[in-house]
Amino acid sequence: MKKGRLIKGIGGFYYVDVEGEIYECKARGIFRQKKITPLVGDYVEISITDEQKKVGVVEKIMERSTELIRPTVSNVNQAVIVFAVIQPEPNIMLLDRFLVLAESQELEIVICFNKVDLATTEAYMPIADRYRAVGYKVLLTSAKNEVSITDLRKVLLDKTSVFAGPSGVGKSTLLNKIHPNLQLKTGEISAKTARGKHTTRHAELIPIEKHSWVVDTPGFSALNIDFIEEEALALYFPEFDEYMEECKFSSCQHVDEPSCGIKNALQQNKIAKERYHSYLQFLQEIRSNRRF
Numbered sequence: 001m002k003k004g005r006l007i008k009g010i011g012g013f014y015y016v017d018v019e020g021e022i023y024e025c026k027a028r029g030i031f032r033q034k035k036i037t038p039l040v041g042d043y044v045e046i047s048i049t050d051e052q053k054k055v056g057v058v059e060k061i062m063e064r065s066t067e068l069i070r071p072t073v074s075n076v077n078q079a080v081i082v083f084a085v086i087q088p089e090p091n092i093m094l095l096d097r098f099l100v101l102a103e104s105q106e107l108e109i110v111i112c113f114n115k116v117d118l119a120t121t122e123a124y125m126p127i128a129d130r131y132r133a134v135g136y137k138v139l140l141t142s143a144k145n146e147v148s149i150t151d152l153r154k155v156l157l158d159k160t161s162v163f164a165g166p167s168g169v170g171k172s173t174l175l176n177k178i179h180p181n182l183q184l185k186t187g188e189i190s191a192k193t194a195r196g197k198h199t200t201r202h203a204e205l206i207p208i209e210k211h212s213w214v215v216d217t218p219g220f221s222a223l224n225i226d227f228i229e230e231e232a233l234a235l236y237f238p239e240f241d242e243y244m245e246e247c248k249f250s251s252c253q254h255v256d257e258p259s260c261g262i263k264n265a266l267q268q269n270k271i272a273k274e275r276y277h278s279y280l281q282f283l284q285e286i287r288s289n290r291r292f
């Protein structure tokens with residue numbers, strides 16, 4: 001038996017990375033009987049049927065720590081959320097939406113503001129600082145001029161990361177810089193559309209280094225947050241944490257309740273008004289989708 005990581009699945013075959021060697025595996029019939037489907041990202045045990053041909057059988061699937069949907073990948077533990085400082089102009093509420101999604105999946109989070117070659121420091125520092133103040137790790141990169149690519153590579157070490165962010169911000173370009181063998185298609189919007197909207201491509205894990213992988217397709221393409229409970233939303237704004245204890249009511253949702261720690265902190269500029277604004281917007285969305 002060997003331990004490995006399932007990095008790709010095609011037509012009933014599973015490709016398992018065992019310390020850098022890839023084995024083509026079938027899954028034991030028992031999985032099908034039990035209606036268990038091996039997922040890309042699974043840590044597995046395989047038995048080798050032919051060492052020379054690198055062929056084996058998936059015998060055991062280890063318990064999954066997380067399971068992302070769209071793309072369906074297990075055991076992802078980090079989200080790298082990419083926005084451009086300009087072109088396209090960062091949509092702050094959309095960034096907060098990505099953050100809430102990543103927080104709700106209990107992922108570690110890195111924010112990457114890309115295309116710094118196109119703007120002045122004065123233009124993007126305030127936003128970077130705002131998210132650093134929340135406590136997030138923020139990288140300022142230029143995929144084009146190779147700025148802070150080493151830092152990006154460093155945060156990927158010993159993690160399984162999914163890149164997320166809107167179209168055109170440079171996710172593929174960054175991944176190609178990190179791992180030149182990747183050759184992900186960049187900026188070919190017309191070609192992508194030609195492939196058809198409904199073509200589902202299965203995600204793959206790309207080994208970056210030993211014990212470091214990235215998912216080859218961006219995560220969180222569905223930006224719906226209405227599965228989140230109203231009461232849980234504030235927990236996904238990490239900077240709210242210390243002030244929530246000061247709310248008079250334990251059920252406080254920080255909207256118009258009296259003696260609210262969050263609103264006090266907001267008045268004292270300890271919480272950014274843009275972040276609170278996103279919170280209110282998301283809360284409203286969740287409430288309006290609430291089913292009785």
Ligand SMILES: Nc1nc2c(ncn2[C@@H]2O[C@H](COP(=O)(O)OP(=O)(O)OP(=O)(O)O)[C@@H](O)[C@H]2O)c(=O)[nH]1
Nearest residue numbers: 115142143144166167168169170171172173186187
């Ligand atoms: N100036 C500049 N252009 C960049 C940078 N990174 C990417 N680009 C360009 O921005 C465009 C979009 O880059 P992509 O890597 O395709 O963006 P993406 O986020 O993968 O986009 P989708 O695949 O649509 O999600 C391309 O024309 C890139 O060459 C950068 O750091 N600076």
Ligand SMILES: [Zn+2]
Nearest residue numbers: 247252254260
């Ligand atoms: Zn409150």
